[in-house]
Amino acid sequence: MKNILIIGAGLCGSLLALRLAQHGFQITLVEKRPDLRKTTLDAGRSINLALSDRGLRGLRLAGIEEAVRELLIPMTGRMIHEKSGNTFLSPYSGRKDEFINSVSRPGLNKLLLNEAEKMPNVTTVFNQTCKKVIFETPLATFEDSKTGAETTYSADVIFATDGAGSVVRANMIHDKSFLLNISHQWLGHGYKELEIPPSENGGYREYKNALHIWPRGEDMLIALPNLNGSFTVTLFLPYKNSDYCFESLTTREKVQEYFKNEFPDVLKLIPNLSEEFFKNPVGSMGTVKCDPWHRFGKVLLMGDAAHAMVPFYGQGMNASFEDVAVFDEILSRYKDDLMKGKENWQKIFYEYEEVRKKDADAICDLAVDNFDEMKAHTGMELFQKKRKLETAFEAEFPQDYYSKYSLVTFNETLPYSEAKRLGRAQDKAILGLLHEGELHDTLKLKEKLTLVKKRTEAILKQTDAPDYLKTT
Ligand SMILES: Cc1cc2nc3c(=O)[nH]c(=O)nc-3n(C[C@H](O)[C@H](O)[C@H](O)COP(=O)(O)OP(=O)(O)OC[C@H]3O[C@@H](n4cnc5c(N)ncnc54)[C@H](O)[C@@H]3O)c2cc1C
Numbered sequence: 001m002k003n004i005l006i007i008g009a010g011l012c013g014s015l016l017a018l019r020l021a022q023h024g025f026q027i028t029l030v031e032k033r034p035d036l037r038k039t040t041l042d043a044g045r046s047i048n049l050a051l052s053d054r055g056l057r058g059l060r061l062a063g064i065e066e067a068v069r070e071l072l073i074p075m076t077g078r079m080i081h082e083k084s085g086n087t088f089l090s091p092y093s094g095r096k097d098e099f100i101n102s103v104s105r106p107g108l109n110k111l112l113l114n115e116a117e118k119m120p121n122v123t124t125v126f127n128q129t130c131k132k133v134i135f136e137t138p139l140a141t142f143e144d145s146k147t148g149a150e151t152t153y154s155a156d157v158i159f160a161t162d163g164a165g166s167v168v169r170a171n172m173i174h175d176k177s178f179l180l181n182i183s184h185q186w187l188g189h190g191y192k193e194l195e196i197p198p199s200e201n202g203g204y205r206e207y208k209n210a211l212h213i214w215p216r217g218e219d220m221l222i223a224l225p226n227l228n229g230s231f232t233v234t235l236f237l238p239y240k241n242s243d244y245c246f247e248s249l250t251t252r253e254k255v256q257e258y259f260k261n262e263f264p265d266v267l268k269l270i271p272n273l274s275e276e277f278f279k280n281p282v283g284s285m286g287t288v289k290c291d292p293w294h295r296f297g298k299v300l301l302m303g304d305a306a307h308a309m310v311p312f313y314g315q316g317m318n319a320s321f322e323d324v325a326v327f328d329e330i331l332s333r334y335k336d337d338l339m340k341g342k343e344n345w346q347k348i349f350y351e352y353e354e355v356r357k358k359d360a361d362a363i364c365d366l367a368v369d370n371f372d373e374m375k376a377h378t379g380m381e382l383f384q385k386k387r388k389l390e391t392a393f394e395a396e397f398p399q400d401y402y403s404k405y406s407l408v409t410f411n412e413t414l415p416y417s418e419a420k421r422l423g424r425a426q427d428k429a430i431l432g433l434l435h436e437g438e439l440h441d442t443l444k445l446k447e448k449l450t451l452v453k454k455r456t457e458a459i460l461k462q463t464d465a466p467d468y469l470k471t472t
Helices: 011-022 053-061 065-069 105-117 167-174 252-262 273-279 316-339 345-375 381-396 404-409 416-435 445-464
Strands: 003-007 026-030 048-051 073-075 077-081 087-091 100-104 122-125 128-134 139-144 150-154 157-160 181-196 211-215 220-225 231-238 283-291 299-301
Touching: 003 011, 003 150, 011 026, 011 053, 011 105, 011 122, 011 157, 011 316, 048 105, 048 220, 048 316, 053 065, 053 316, 065 105, 073 220, 087 381, 100 105, 105 122, 128 167, 157 167, 167 283, 167 299, 181 273, 211 345, 220 345, 252 273, 283 345, 299 345, 316 345, 345 404, 345 416, 381 416, 381 445, 404 416, 416 445
Parallel strands: 003 026, 003 157, 026 122, 077 211, 157 299
Antiparallel strands: 048 100, 073 100, 077 087, 128 139, 139 150, 181 231, 181 283, 211 220, 220 231
């Protein structure tokens, strides 16, 4: 059996450990934090997440989809909260079986760890922070968070699933024999988590089966339901240079005033608003793109360590689980030869990156697009018309039309890069036609769909054409 060291027992690392153990590899999974099954999670990390089809694909592969479903709360659409207090539900799709799910991060992580530990060939180690990786050998040195003692692990290969701030990736940057391309784009907005508690009788204070959004242009609140009747609320706000920003919200009065002006209905729902506001940390968000993801066929970055993205498409975890599925497909083809020593990891890592990199880049870009869509466009009339039309297309012609959201979120067999190419063209087409008044009410729905398809094709022709054939 080959020995595999996985650094980081978060969502990606735990699923990867389980899946590689199912293949028969000997796994050591090392995590810097305490075992989250024995302690409570630190405040300020996204407590719940939206899980959708691509993520479920990875869980299905490891045989745990059904177990995970017990933890899920379906969210069928976005519940938009206007400043006036008016609310309306904008479905994610016109197809009834297309919805996303709210899931607790610690709940899911615990389940993944439990499943991984059921395998006799998985060893988990907690409270060990990776400090240094020697790529050629490969070796990784960890520091015990309680004693400060150092331990060095050797393995046939190392998978780095140590998240957006990956230490392994940082080691790659500082290894001068290795030319790592890297870009890190921080967002000018931070986020802070708050909580709408359950009602007195333990029920939900807002509609349970939706992702709630309070879009306010430059800032927004979102809320996802938890199984205990509460909602985890996330405030996305600029750090500075705005009337209301993290830099200016420094007193209880200012915070109350901000919520009273922007989210008056929420003010009533969070009894401890000021307390929570000043207790909970401000998190930062950014996009990390890098390549190559692997070194000497010995160390491979996966999940957020390879491609961190802003959270606005709700795809970071889903993409990380999809990483495991894509890697698994390639590994399965080479495994027998790998075990016999006729094939090596380098080839598998190369092929994985070749297939996966463009899709990781695409979802990173789409996640940035969706920031504007959520915080501003969802509150605009033109955008709402577009969503209504798309939902009608999907309901009436379910085989013929998939919105960009649906392509990205519910079409697990379509690569992200294709979803980006087609989805962006379609958005441009439909918004253009609506803006020009071409989709007037006298047209039948089918006729509107034909116009959208024709315009989309024209845009794709233009986008895909070599530069010398592009018209301005
Ligand atoms: C506010 C917010 C909301 C989000 N919402 C969604 C959503 O709705 N849907 C979605 O799909 N995604 C969402 N995401 C993204 C999602 O959280 C990540 O994409 C996902 O957690 C990536 O999994 P990972 O295992 O790669 O990294 P992580 O989950 O970050 O796990 C990394 C693990 O490595 C450990 N570690 C770090 N450094 C070391 C070290 N030096 N040594 C040992 N261990 C180490 C960490 O403690 C952690 O356990 C959101 C992210 C944020 C910030």
